[in-house]
Amino acid sequence: MKKVAIYRNQLFKLSETFIVNQALAIKDFDVEFMGREAVNPVPSTSLRVSTSSTGHVSKIYQALTMSPRALLRTTKENPPDIVHAHFSVDGLYALRYAKKLGIPLFTTLHGYDVTTSRNNLLLSKSPSWVNYALFQKQLKHGGQLFLCVSDYIRQKAIEAKYPESKTLTHRIGIDTDVFRAIHNNKTERIILHVGRLVEKKGTEILIDAISMIKHRLNGYQLHIIGDGPLRNFLDAKIRILGLSEHIKILGELPHHCVIDKLKGSSIVVVPSVQAKSGDCEGLPTIIMEAAAFSLPVIGTYHSGIPEAIIDEKTGYLVKERDVVSLAHRIAHLIESESLQATLGAAGRKLMETEFNLKTQTARLEKMYEAFL
Incomplete structure (x- = not known):
């Protein structure tokens, strides 16, 4: 061979x-x-x-x-x-x-x-x-x-x-046989964000969006998995904005732990942006993993992301650095679990056919x- x-x-x-x-x-x-x-x-x-x-x-x-x-x-x-x-x-x-x-x-x-x-x-x-x-x-x-x-x-x-x-x-x-939704597996109200804590991941923008809707979260928390050079800055920002009860930075985790967290989440957010250096995403794997688990994903019109998220069909897309639109889309999904299920199912089908x-x-x- x-x-x-x-x-x-x-x-x-x-x-x-x-x-x-x-x-x-x-x-x-x-x-x-x-x-x-x-x-x-x-x-x-x-x-x-x-x-x-x-x-x-x-x-x-x-x-x-x-x-x-x-x-x-x-x-x-x-x-x-x-x-x-x-x-x-x-x-x-x-x-x-x-x-x-x-x-x-x-x-x-x-x-x-x-x-x-x-x-x-x-x-x-x-x-x-x-x-x-x-x-x-x-x-x-x-x-x-x-x-x-x-x-x-x-x-x-x-x-x-x-x-x-x-x-x-x-x-x-993505292996759609391995990544398959388990019914009634959501144990917590979690908005999940996964990525190295660097500018292009848009984590700071996501924190600002959560700050805008903190009184509408209805028990949902944002969990951030990742580490990197912006960790201390983001920790400080969360404290200053009074968001410690709404946002948890969990640090870098082994992949199996990320998957366990993903299975129990409700929404995944990937608010990527072009960094000042020009650095861009390719196509973040977390989008495919989340969609394969029938989770709705909110992303940005950035790099290859619109190739894996169909706006208003499998999730939502917003402009880069648009905090207001990002906050609005998160709040919209929080308020409708039936919409979460509908978008998630369509995302799963897209993964099966194209990814x-x-x-x-x-x-x-x-x-x-x-x-x-």
């Missing part, structure tokens, strides 16, 4: 379960994860993993030089037939490995990697981001195929001078085969 290497510099981040889920859905190829280091435990005993870092010094050396030598040594006895990197920054590192082996490189583009400005990449102080800012032309020329998680991200990739002939939209999708992980992964495998 042919073998595909799933490449990420830092493997198994808690916010990137979509990478593992896609890999586990691959049926006709052996799969091995490869990268510089695993930053969390391997999420499944069935996964094979090869990392190139043997210590702090080697990790820094590889980050600075993009050298594939350590990974080539690690995989010498059983090299892959194709490499599939996630995020263009990582694709640049995987390119040298793939070139040494003379095998194709696929790269999935997720969002920030084609929307963050070159200046912000250079000022990031991250060796991998700086390398990408300086040498991205190598990836654009040398990569065989660039898979974009939404039509919006494909357009942004083309604007960033990725060859149009090498780019196509390919949604990762089915098994169907999307089967298409991916056919693309692998075409290049081999």
Whole structure:
């Protein structure tokens, strides 16, 4: 059986379960994860993993030089037939490995990697981001195929001078057999928001919206799952606005805990915005997970989000940073559990037809085969 290497510099981040889920859905190829280091435990005993870092010094050396030598040594006895990197920054590192082996490189583009400005990449102080800012032309020329998680991200990739002939939209999708609503599972009145606490997630805007309708919440609470550089600022904002009884920041949680919380929630809100750096979302996985559980989702007209939420049919869409409209839509859903059920059911149907992980992964495998 042919073998595909799933490449990420830092493997198994808690916010990137979509990478593992896609890999586990691959049926006709052996799969091995490869990268510089695993930053969390391997999420499944069935996964094979090869990392190139043997210590702090080697990790820094590889980050600075993009050298594939350590990974080539690690995989010498059983090299892959194709490499599939996630995020263009990582694709640049995987390119040298793939070139040494003379095998194709696929790269999935997720969002920030084609929307963050070159200046912000250079000022990031991250060796991998700086390398990408300086040498991205190598990836654009040398990569065989660039898979974009939404039509919006494909357009942004083309604007960033990725060859149009090498780019196509390919949604990762969601396993609609695993993510299925359980009747009468709502144990609390929860409005859920999940994401790293950074500007593009729009968390501050959501807090302002809750402040506007705090007297209409009717027992609902906003639970925020995530952590990040804005954590202290957002904690302070909640205290200052007197919202501590209405909003709880739960921090970063393992994916199974996120799913448990999602199952018991009533509404999911994804108020994403374009950050000052230009950073945008691709297509947040939480939208697909929530819709698969038949939950209504409120999102923004941002990046690929309108491709997964049909306004007034599966959920609601509002303009970026429109606090008043966001507050109005949340209040509207709070006041009608029957509307929650109607929108949620339509969202579930959309996931089954357009965002089915098994169907999307089967298409991916056919693309692998075409290049081999």
